[in-house]
Amino acid sequence: MTIKPLDQAVGSIEAMKAVFARDMKVAFRQRQDLLNPLLFFMMVVTLFPLGVSPEISFLQEAGAGILWVAALLSVLLSLDHLFRHDFDDGTLEQLVLQPQPLFLLVLAKTMAHWVLTGLPLVLLTPVLGVMVHLDGNSIAILCLTLLIGTPVLSLIGAIGAALTLGLRSAGVLLSLLIIPLYIPVLIFGTGTVAAAAEGAPVGAYLALLGAFLVLALTLAPFASAAALKVSLSNS
Amino acid sequence: MWQFFHKLGSPKWFYGIAARLMPWLLVLGLLCLGAGLVWGLAFAPKDYLQGNSYRIIFIHVPSAFLAQSVYIMMASAAVVTLVWRMKLADVFVKAAAPVGLVLTFISLFTGAVWGKPTWGTWWIWDARLTSMLILLFLYGGVIALDRAINDEKSAARAVAILVLVGVVNIPIIKYSVDWWNTLHQPATFKLTEKPSMPAEMWVPLLLSVIGLYLVFGWLACLRMQTEILIREHRTRWVQDLFHVDGVVK
Amino acid sequence: MAFDSFGAFLVMEGHGPYVWASYGVFFVLMAVLMVGSYRRRTAVLKSCRQRAGSRSSRAPKPDSGTASAAAASFTRVDVSQD
Numbered sequence: 001m002t003i004k005p006l007d008q009a010v011g012s013i014e015a016m017k018a019v020f021a022r023d024m025k026v027a028f029r030q031r032q033d034l035l036n037p038l039l040f041f042m043m044v045v046t047l048f049p050l051g052v053s054p055e056i057s058f059l060q061e062a063g064a065g066i067l068w069v070a071a072l073l074s075v076l077l078s079l080d081h082l083f084r085h086d087f088d089d090g091t092l093e094q095l096v097l098q099p100q101p102l103f104l105l106v107l108a109k110t111m112a113h114w115v116l117t118g119l120p121l122v123l124l125t126p127v128l129g130v131m132v133h134l135d136g137n138s139i140a141i142l143c144l145t146l147l148i149g150t151p152v153l154s155l156i157g158a159i160g161a162a163l164t165l166g167l168r169s170a171g172v173l174l175s176l177l178i179i180p181l182y183i184p185v186l187i188f189g190t191g192t193v194a195a196a197a198e199g200a201p202v203g204a205y206l207a208l209l210g211a212f213l214v215l216a217l218t219l220a221p222f223a224s225a226a227a228l229k230v231s232l233s234n235s
Numbered sequence: 236m237w238q239f240f241h242k243l244g245s246p247k248w249f250y251g252i253a254a255r256l257m258p259w260l261l262v263l264g265l266l267c268l269g270a271g272l273v274w275g276l277a278f279a280p281k282d283y284l285q286g287n288s289y290r291i292i293f294i295h296v297p298s299a300f301l302a303q304s305v306y307i308m309m310a311s312a313a314v315v316t317l318v319w320r321m322k323l324a325d326v327f328v329k330a331a332a333p334v335g336l337v338l339t340f341i342s343l344f345t346g347a348v349w350g351k352p353t354w355g356t357w358w359i360w361d362a363r364l365t366s367m368l369i370l371l372f373l374y375g376g377v378i379a380l381d382r383a384i385n386d387e388k389s390a391a392r393a394v395a396i397l398v399l400v401g402v403v404n405i406p407i408i409k410y411s412v413d414w415w416n417t418l419h420q421p422a423t424f425k426l427t428e429k430p431s432m433p434a435e436m437w438v439p440l441l442l443s444v445i446g447l448y449l450v451f452g453w454l455a456c457l458r459m460q461t462e463i464l465i466r467e468h469r470t471r472w473v474q475d476l477f478h479v480d481g482v483v484k
Numbered sequence: 485m486a487f488d489s490f491g492a493f494l495v496m497e498g499h500g501p502y503v504w505a506s507y508g509v510f511f512v513l514m515a516v517l518m519v520g521s522y523r524r525r526t527a528v529l530k531s532c533r534q535r536a537g538s539r540s541s542r543a544p545k546p547d548s549g550t551a552s553a554a555a556a557s558f559t560r561v562d563v564s565q566d
Contacts (some may be wrong), residue, residue, distance in 0.1 A: 159400055163393050167383045176379055177397060180372040181404050184411035191418060212407075219403070226317070227396050234389035276507070277493060280486055287496035291506045298510070337513050345506040352499050450514070454521060461525040468532050477536040 015100040016108035023112035026085070033081065037074040037117050038124055044070035045128050056133045063132035064142050064193035070128075071121050071146055072153060072182055076175055078117045079157040082109065083165050083228070096232055103221035106228065110158045110221070111151075118150030141196040145189040148209045155220035156181050162227035166234070185212055244321040246463040247472045253456035260453035268446025274439035282436075288352040291345050293440055297447040299342040299363075302370060303405075305335035305451065309377075310402035313395035323459070325391035326466075328398060329381060330458035334451060336374040343367050362416035366409050373401045387466070 129139035160178035192205035275293035315324035384390035
């Protein structure tokens with residue numbers, strides 16, 4: 001990033017783009033980290049046929065739920081490095097000190113996180129959907145719900161990540177705090193697929209998921225920004 | 236008016252007020268609670284549908300009601316913490332959260348036990364119980380976060396943020412779980428759905444609710460006093476509590 | 485009275501265990517909460533009193549353990565979550 005003279009202050013959108021680009025760049029330097037959530041996703045899904053039953057009837061009924069839960073857990077696991085690496089090397093403090101509104105910068109970081117974590121999960125879903133014997137229509141609706149739902153998971157998760165930054169046992173604590181907040185998204189995500197399987201129209205459910213997304217987009221970054229300031233003042 | 240609010244922020248002032256309120260809260264609370272429970276247990280008539288097991292309602296409803304009220308109170312206090320930075324507000328949150336947790340647990344336990352004679356099963360994933368379970372998790376999270384952060388001020392603000400995020404989610408959770416439940420609900424009748432409760436039933440219920448509220452008030456005052464003492468033990472006024480004419484009481 | 489005898493009151497036509505378990509859990513948990521909170525406050529008050537006592541006395545305290553014991557009682561129990 002070139003340093004601009006003071007009379008050419010960096011606009012908020014530019015700053016967001018810069019933060020987004022930086023996060024993507026940094027993530028690609030450690031490509032292994034990108035693969036881990038995907039592997040985890042696959043492994044968790046695999047556990048269910050192994051642990052419960054590989055019967056087609058069971059998998060068809062439970063498949064959407066299994067995939068949703070696995071995706072949820074994968075996002076949860078990956079939230080750790082949303083802020084932690086920057087926290088450890090001091091970049092986060094610099095970010096908080098920027099003149100641009102912190103909630104916008106946090107939003108940019110969260111979006112980068114989703115592109116790196118949630119989006120690949122959505123892209124992998126058709127493969128796993130076939131493995132759990134879901135039919136084409138269900139897989140399509142499932143992908144759609146995940147596409148709308150995983151950003152919500154990243155946004156809400158960012159709040160938890162910000163709150164538990166630098167704490168001992170942050171990982172477990174994060175899960176404890178965030179999972180109750182994930183439950184509505186889970187319920188509607190899987191409910192939509194169930195409705196589609198019965199042939200019912202899903203427009204309303206998707207609209208509701210969209211409403212969750214809008215709510216999360218508008219409110220969560222503020223909470224995350226506030227939480228970041230608290231965590232940084234604590235360290 | 237502003238003076239009142241200013242005073243409200245003073246731990247010393249609250250300590251004194253609490254000391255004066257507490258005996259009343261406890262006595263009145265135990266009286267109301269006792270009256271309500273004894274009435275409900277021994278004197279209220281048997282329910283025509285559920286028989287005697289419905290008497291659990293006199294414990295279940297007050298604790299469920301309070302469990303939710305306490306969280307709302309905590310959310311209000313959280314707003315005060317974040318906006319006005321009033322110390323007492325986060326003392327309240329810290330004091331009330333474990334009580335809320337216990338009340339939620341009691342509500343869940345009694346709800347489950349009530350389910351056995353009513354639906355034939357110990358646990359049922361109905362909307363109300365599931366929402367209560369999630370509330371239990373929310374309380375647990377608040378307590379866990381508070382314990383994990385060592386610095387008092389940071390803990391106060393972090394917990395306040397968490398409580399507010401939770402409270403925004405509570406209506407969403409309720410709505411989601413209700414909707415989810417209609418998808419999966421076998422045809423069973425709801426827990427406390429009756430066309431109208433006769434006076435012999437709702438009066439003791441009301442008494443129990445009021446009684447439990449008052450007892451909660453006592454508990455909150457007590458626990459807040461303890462927390463204030465811990466935080467302010469170095470101040471003059473705390474030390475003066477123990478001095479009578481220059482001699483330690 | 486809704487019951488004919490004390491025995492009937494206890495049994496509650498078969499629902500006795502459920503009702504009494506519920507009431508029992510309620511009373512036990514509330515009692516533990518209330519008594520526990522009260523005892524904690526008493527302990528904290530005692531520590532404060534000791535501190536106030538050790539401060540007000542001018543003579544050098546032979547056992548400075550009192551003050552540190554009082555201070556120690558304020559340490560929060562760190563719940564290890566590792």
